[in-house]
Structure formats: C-alpha cells, structure tokens
Amino acid sequence: MVQLQKVHGSQNQFFLLDQTQLKAPLTKEELVNLAQQITKRDTGLLNGADGLLVVSKSHHPQVLGKMQVINADGSFASMCGNGLRTVGRYLAQKYHKETFKVETMQSDLRVSCKPDWAQDVKAVSVEISPVSFQANDLPFTNLGATQLINQNVPEFAPNLKFSAVAVPNPHLISLVPNNILQSNLLEKLGTRLNQKNPYFPDGVNVSFAQVLNAHHLFVRTFERGVGFTNACGTGMSAASLVYALTYPQEHLFGQLLTISNPGGFVQTKVHRTAHSYWIELIGNATITHYIDVTESELHEKQLGFSNFKITSTTENEAYQKFMATHHK
Numbered sequence: 001m002v003q004l005q006k007v008h009g010s011q012n013q014f015f016l017l018d019q020t021q022l023k024a025p026l027t028k029e030e031l032v033n034l035a036q037q038i039t040k041r042d043t044g045l046l047n048g049a050d051g052l053l054v055v056s057k058s059h060h061p062q063v064l065g066k067m068q069v070i071n072a073d074g075s076f077a078s079m080c081g082n083g084l085r086t087v088g089r090y091l092a093q094k095y096h097k098e099t100f101k102v103e104t105m106q107s108d109l110r111v112s113c114k115p116d117w118a119q120d121v122k123a124v125s126v127e128i129s130p131v132s133f134q135a136n137d138l139p140f141t142n143l144g145a146t147q148l149i150n151q152n153v154p155e156f157a158p159n160l161k162f163s164a165v166a167v168p169n170p171h172l173i174s175l176v177p178n179n180i181l182q183s184n185l186l187e188k189l190g191t192r193l194n195q196k197n198p199y200f201p202d203g204v205n206v207s208f209a210q211v212l213n214a215h216h217l218f219v220r221t222f223e224r225g226v227g228f229t230n231a232c233g234t235g236m237s238a239a240s241l242v243y244a245l246t247y248p249q250e251h252l253f254g255q256l257l258t259i260s261n262p263g264g265f266v267q268t269k270v271h272r273t274a275h276s277y278w279i280e281l282i283g284n285a286t287i288t289h290y291i292d293v294t295e296s297e298l299h300e301k302q303l304g305f306s307n308f309k310i311t312s313t314t315e316n317e318a319y320q321k322f323m324a325t326h327h328k
C-alpha cells in the first residue's frame, strides 16, 4: 500500500505523494494525469484540491527530499510556498528533524518547524527564493522595460501600479484599494494573462494586495494553472516584498508582517541580501486526510477513487477554531 496525504497551508489545498514509497515511481505523464484527475473539484478525490506535491529523493547534501509542484491543470511550477510548508512538515516527521533543506526546481530551500500555533495547528517556516525582477526570469515581454516595479500598465488596468517578480515562480502584484480588491478586475486580469497573451507567455500568478495597516496586508491571488485559491504562499511573499519596496520609509525589511487571505493568515519577513532579497514565509501545515491506495492504482490511466481508503484527522477543525479566534 501507498499513503498519500491531503494537506493545506492557509487552506491552499494539495495532495502530497512521497514517491520513495513506490517500487516504480510514476512517470511524468502519470504524475500529470494523477494531478489533473485527483484535484478535480467535482469528480476528484475529497472534493479535489489546488495541486499535487510530489516528494522524491534528493541527491544534494543536507537535503531531506525534493519537492515538485503540479498545478490542478497539470502544469509544473518552480515553487509553492504553502505547499513547501506541508512538505517540510512531512519530511520533519519522516526523518525526525526540525531544520533542514528541501530541493526545489531552482534551489535548495531552508525549512524549519516552529512551535505549534495551537493544539493540532502545526507551524512551519520556509525560505522563498531566489527572487528576480528581471523580465526574462518570469518571463514577461512587450511591457517596454526589463523590470516592472510599481509602474502604470494601462493595458492591464487604468490607474493601478504593477510589479512583476519571480520567487522563482512568476508573480504580478498590485497594491490596491478595497473597492478594487472587491471588484471582478482580478478575475478578468488573471484569466486574460493565463490565456494566450502578448505579455506573459508562460502565464503568471496575479495578486491584489490591500494595506490594512503598517504591518498587515490582505492578499488575494488568481493563480496560474489553478484560478482563485484560498491563499498563495509565493503570492503573499511576493506582495510582502513589493510592499516593503514601495514604502521604504516604513523600514519593513526584517519586520514580521501578517498577511491575511481568504483562507486565514500567514506571517512573512522580507530580507535583503547583498544582491537580492529572500522572504521568510511562516504559517500552518495541516494534514486533513491520510489516503491509502495500492501502487498499481496510481499507475492507472483512468483513476477511480472508490478503492482509496480515507482516514480523516481532526486538524482541520483545529485550524478553523484557531482562525475563528485569531483571524485578523
């Protein structure tokens, strides 16, 4: 038997599969097929999810495992902030370690377990990096510049300023007033920039961030390869960086920020390095279900989930209870 987990970070939901359990790891095609089917909100497993996190062996020193991220549409992503917290918790429990690195597409990232936020609400801190504002690192084109930091882009929306940053997956960020946050502009722009368009050939995660007070943002994200999610870890991290750069007089680097989202909240800390930046993302890593299935079923083309044996945890109730009393 093979055990999968259904997990969430700030209610950004994923299935997590540790491939090292398998005699024959799934091929790339089988992983994409599994991700596309299991995440479907109607016919998928447990009302679906936003993506599939695949854990496999890393050959890098001091690295406990490798994380691959597959969006609900089957596209691969170079990074997933909420997902990395749940993978971090998984590897911490598997190897009885508190602080270690996880290999991701572009770099080995630091992960450290934090004191529980509440009974049955585990918390993990992860490193979000590398960070780049260069057009060819997103990529973006046809915006008249090789960097986009707090610029007007009338083609996207009148009167808003936009920033484009790779962390390293691609993000388009705008700090907006509440009425814009509540409008359908984010859905229209997110949809448009994730279909064939002259600006983001590989698509882009689009986030609108509202400044609630000096150390508190609300961030909503339309994700590449998924659509709206309850939270986007890399989106909230990118928004924190853009916010710190936009208000240098607030001296926000190194300050603990609270980032609320439709699924709850996380904390971020933006760090400046000699040549760039990195962001610390701290938040819950919740396991809602354990799922036992035979290895052969995972290799099947047409997955039926009826034989998947589900065991629910009580962690989601604990998370909801914590958010009800702490949601900022």
Ligand SMILES: N[C@H](CCC[C@H](N)C(=O)O)C(=O)O
Pocket (backbone or CB within 6 Å): 012, 050, 069, 071, 076, 077, 078, 079, 080, 081, 082, 083, 169, 170, 205, 223, 224, 225, 226, 229, 231, 232, 233, 234, 235
């Ligand atoms: N949709 C993203 C990947 C998932 C990122 C998000 N769920 C997070 O927590 O960072 C992309 O295609 O770049």
